[in-house]
Amino acid sequence: MKFLTTNFLKCSVGACDNSNDNFPLRYEGSKCQIVQDETVEFNPQFLLNILDRVDWNAIVTVARELGNQSLPVTKPQFTHQNGDANTASNLTEDELAVLQDLHVLLLQTSIAEGQMSCRNCNHIYHIKNGIPNLLLPPHLA
């Protein structure tokens, strides 16, 4: 399961929607086996557009849980100094380097085995063979 996927996963329990704690899920860093896949190609424009759609706070939170403390608290901005909105062709070298790092984190980094839980109901979900299982047991379904 790619790191980026964590930005789109919440608790399956319907009642937790009424809390503010069902997203992101809490990842147990010590129980998560992290793998890198360097074959995933870097596409700056793709990543810029993806970044428009992510919840940055959730990325920072999950990265910390998995042992990465290096992210800035606010989402990196790539557009304000370049007139045209969000086009990769205008990026400076520094900006490209930042994007490249994010590419490694969001798209090349995966959780192969591990678990995560809801911050509200504490239900634990498992990741096995790279596949998270968000089905609920009958008593919660």
Next chain:
Amino acid sequence: MAEQKEEEYVHKIYNEIASHFSETRYKPWPIVTDFLEHRPMGSVGIDVGCGNGKYLGINPNIFIIGSDHSSGLIECAHDIDNAYNVLVADGMKLPHRENTFDFAISIAVVHHWSTRERRVQAINHILSKIKSGGEALIYCWALEQRSSRRGYQEGMEQDVLVPWVLHETKKEKHSSSDKPKKLKLASAPDLTNIPLKERAAFIANWRKEEEQKRLALIKEEAKEKEETAKKNTKYRYYHLYKEGELEEDCVSAGGKVKGSGYEKDNWYVVVQKQ
């Protein structure tokens, strides 16, 4: 109850037939492919009921998360390409926040919910996950498929159990054909102690007995074959959509129908979230 029916005739079955089913699901349908190829670069979407993930790799410039209730099918997807983003989840309890995705697809899935209310609820749930203005492409099996192998057509019952015949695994094939079932019939009777003049009658009788043995054997084999077929036939529940019905369900679910049509024995609708 609806949930129990779906558990028995959908969820359980797909795990039982997962690998065989997956072998038959490799050809992407053109209109689905076209829809995916027209999503803008960096779009984020979901494929609800993605099965073995045949639509997850169509457009490398979008981020698409596939989910299915069947862990068996999700494992098939992961085995086909471990770059696919897949997860096991209930289509009625998708683990995504609302108003998040640019688009959704759900190909030949909604027809598995066993009441109209639940099918509308399922479409509504998919729409809840996409942003306002975002589009979902939804396919359901058509009642009108006169020319197909199944031959369903107008006027027939819409709520059906559709057989899936599993092919025998190699192991089963081996053991059933390997059994020394065809017990070697003697090619001639033993006439050692039979007086000469009784031999003709004895041989006639022997032939009759051998023929009866042979017929009994054929009958037994046929019965065995039938039992195997029965054991290997799994039934899945479907609601066969008649023309116009999917549009109605999409509107009931709060969506706006942007386009619709028929492809590969299915009705499809492009529905926009208001």
